[in-house]
Amino acid sequence: MSSIVVGKITQLLDQVHPSLGTPLFVVVVIGLCSWLYTRIVRGPYNMSMLEKIPGPKSLPILGNAIDFAVPHYKFLKVLTDLVHQNGPVMKIFLAHRPYVVLSKAKGFETILSSNKHITKGPDYKFIHPWLGLGLLTSDGGKWHSRRKMLTPAFHFKILEDFLVIMNEQSSILTNKLAKLKPDNNTLDMFPNITYCALDIICESAMGRNVNAQSDSDSPYVRSLFKASDIIFQRQTSPWMWNNLAFYLRPSGWDFRKALKILHGFTEQVIKDRQKLYKEEKAQKESAKTTDHEEDLAIGQKKRLAFLDLLIDVSDDGRVLSDKDIREEVDTFMFEGHDTTAANMSFTLYALASHPEYQAKVQTELDSIFGDDPDRPASMDDLAKMKYLEACIKESLRLYPSVPLMSRTIHEDTVIEGQLVPAKTNVILFNYLLHRDPEQFPKPEVYNPDRFLNENIRQRHAYSYVPFSAGPRNCIGQKFAMMEEKVVISSILRKFKLATNLAKKDLCLLPELILRPKDGLPIAVTPRKPIV
Ligand code: HEM
Numbered sequence: 201m202s203s204i205v206v207g208k209i210t211q212l213l214d215q216v217h218p219s220l221g222t223p224l225f226v227v228v229v230i231g232l233c234s235w236l237y238t239r240i241v242r243g244p245y246n247m248s249m250l251e252k253i254p255g256p257k258s259l260p261i262l263g264n265a266i267d268f269a270v271p272h273y274k275f276l277k278v279l280t281d282l283v284h285q286n287g288p289v290m291k292i293f294l295a296h297r298p299y300v301v302l303s304k305a306k307g308f309e310t311i312l313s314s315n316k317h318i319t320k321g322p323d324y325k326f327i328h329p330w331l332g333l334g335l336l337t338s339d340g341g342k343w344h345s346r347r348k349m350l351t352p353a354f355h356f357k358i359l360e361d362f363l364v365i366m367n368e369q370s371s372i373l374t375n376k377l378a379k380l381k382p383d384n385n386t387l388d389m390f391p392n393i394t395y396c397a398l399d400i401i402c403e404s405a406m407g408r409n410v411n412a413q414s415d416s417d418s419p420y421v422r423s424l425f426k427a428s429d430i431i432f433q434r435q436t437s438p439w440m441w442n443n444l445a446f447y448l449r450p451s452g453w454d455f456r457k458a459l460k461i462l463h464g465f466t467e468q469v470i471k472d473r474q475k476l477y478k479e480e481k482a483q484k485e486s487a488k489t490t491d492h493e494e495d496l497a498i499g500q501k502k503r504l505a506f507l508d509l510l511i512d513v514s515d516d517g518r519v520l521s522d523k524d525i526r527e528e529v530d531t532f533m534f535e536g537h538d539t540t541a542a543n544m545s546f547t548l549y550a551l552a553s554h555p556e557y558q559a560k561v562q563t564e565l566d567s568i569f570g571d572d573p574d575r576p577a578s579m580d581d582l583a584k585m586k587y588l589e590a591c592i593k594e595s596l597r598l599y600p601s602v603p604l605m606s607r608t609i610h611e612d613t614v615i616e617g618q619l620v621p622a623k624t625n626v627i628l629f630n631y632l633l634h635r636d637p638e639q640f641p642k643p644e645v646y647n648p649d650r651f652l653n654e655n656i657r658q659r660h661a662y663s664y665v666p667f668s669a670g671p672r673n674c675i676g677q678k679f680a681m682m683e684e685k686v687v688i689s690s691i692l693r694k695f696k697l698a699t700n701l702a703k704k705d706l707c708l709l710p711e712l713i714l715r716p717k718d719g720l721p722i723a724v725t726p727r728k729p730i731v
Contacts, residue, residue, distance in 0.1 A: 253290070253300060255292050263297070265294065267292075279301065279629065283629065298625070300627070305636070305663040311626055312669045319339045324336075326434045331530050332526070334530065364576075365403045367576035369687075373690070373691070385723050398537045403505070405505060405529055406473070407469070423459075424537075430451050431455075433451060466533075470507065473508065535676060536676055543601050543680070544687055548688065548722060552698050560587050561587055561692055565692055565693050569581070581689075582686070590649065592684050600630045600714060603629075603713075606626060610623070634664060636663060701721055
């Protein structure tokens with residue numbers, strides 16, 4: 201076999217130049233390449249330790265790429281099958297890079313509960329040109345100080361101010377749904393919910409409305425989708441990993457163009473908001489209010505945005521530069537729209553598929569709102585939506601918005617009895633973790649009762665981590681749950697949902713977030729509350 205390969209290469213090189221076409225020259229070149237590959241490309245990794253970890257056979261250079269050379273919607277199934285064949289700590293190679301895939305609660309606990317394993321995996325670097333090194337992508341001291349600085353922005357009292365925005369945008373959405381004709385009342389819920397989520401996060405993060413619900417074709421909205429799309433393409437295409445190769449391609453140009461618009465928009469909003477902040481401060485000072493500092497405190501301004509807190513702590517560039525502020529605002533925009541949109545859409549789909557649970561949620565909502573389907577939801581109302589909360593959590597179990605996370609570990613670590621060497625990229629496979637039959641009997645069945653208090657206690661603390669867990673858990677999870685309750689309850693107070701899409705026909709794409717391949721068709725019919 202090897203003599204045939206050498207023969208073929210010899211023939212080829214001979215055509216290029218006769219002096220290259222000698223077998224000795226070809227053997228030397230192949231030897232040199234494999235030496236370079238072993239020493240330089242795989243050199244940083246402890247191969248002898250990795251060899252002891254179970255995993256499918258891999259090829260030099262390609263790794264396990266051939267196993268994953270399937271249509272994208274089959275990716276989750278391929279990875280699930282490989283884990284079932286190899287065990288809950290499984291090694292694979294993507295090109296030359298070793299990955300260890302975890303899929304059980306104990307392994308998740310080892311990584312997520314630790315203060316040491318907080319470095320994100322290499323796939324996140326493709327987000328850096330957009331988000332820089334903000335809260336999502338940074339590590340070490342920078343991440344610690346940012347996390348400390350931003351945590352107060354997600355305090356219950358601050359979040360309450362965003363309720364107005366959530367109610368307003370939900371009402372725009374339900375008005376849109378009310379206009380559907382009885383004979384043509386089925387729509388793809390996914391994009392409609394996404395525009396609503398985008399308007400909510402945009403106004404909450406920046407204090408500026410992009411009106412995606414009425415103009416989904418604005419340059420900012422288009423650029424946001426374009427940039428997310430290209431990042432995902434890059435993550436899954438090794439030939440686009442290299443910066444030079446990427447930026448010379450048309451998608452590299454498109455990415456640059458999209459970032460110019462996204463960064464330009466955020467920078468302009470920051471400038472406008474800083475100006476406003478200075479004017480307000482000057483006004484307060486000239487009014488000689490003794491308690492002006494208190495008046496400026498976050499939480500007391502009308503129509504507060506996360507950006508205001510950042511401007512407040514920036515101390516005129518001494519603590520946070522304008523670029524630092526932009527990183528965090530862009531991070532909220534990136535993390536805060538797709539994730540909630542996906543979860544809201546899947547919850548509405550699950551409830552449309554299960555009229556019995558939908559009816560339970562509607563009974564709960566009717567008991568909270570009586571016969572007034574238009575009253576904006578208050579924080580007290582949201583606290584009473586216990587069954588809706590269980591439905592949202594159950595759809596996050598079956599359809600986690602973030603189906604995979606990754607970390608690079610910096611020291612040899614024992615995970616479920618297996619020694620995993622430093623520099624390995626660990627993939628936390630949430631999608632499969634949430635389907636562990638020992639923790640969730642009949643895992644494919646949608647059953648919100650699993651999230652009623654008495655049933656939660658029986659499970660491992662790391663068996664369900666849709667918002668991650670430990671020090672790098674999702675900072676926006678309370679915001680997300682509030683938003684989802686407001687939007688979903690607004691819809692279910694007014695409409696009955698149904699769908700013809702069976703779960704077995706639902707194809708899932710693990711892109712930057714989990715999304716349905718062919719949308720989520722849902723029929724929407726007006727209803728009256730039962731009082
Ligand atoms: C259903 C909705 C959401 C889900 C399922 C979700 C899930 C997650 C997950 C799994 C992580 C960890 C990612 C990783 O380690 O790679 C994360 C981190 C993060 N999320 Fe969320 N998220 C949601 C909504 C939000 C919202 C609404 C915001 C902002 C307003 C937000 C902001 C962030 C930030 C800034 C981080 C990085 C935190 C850090 O590393 O300290 N998320 N989220």
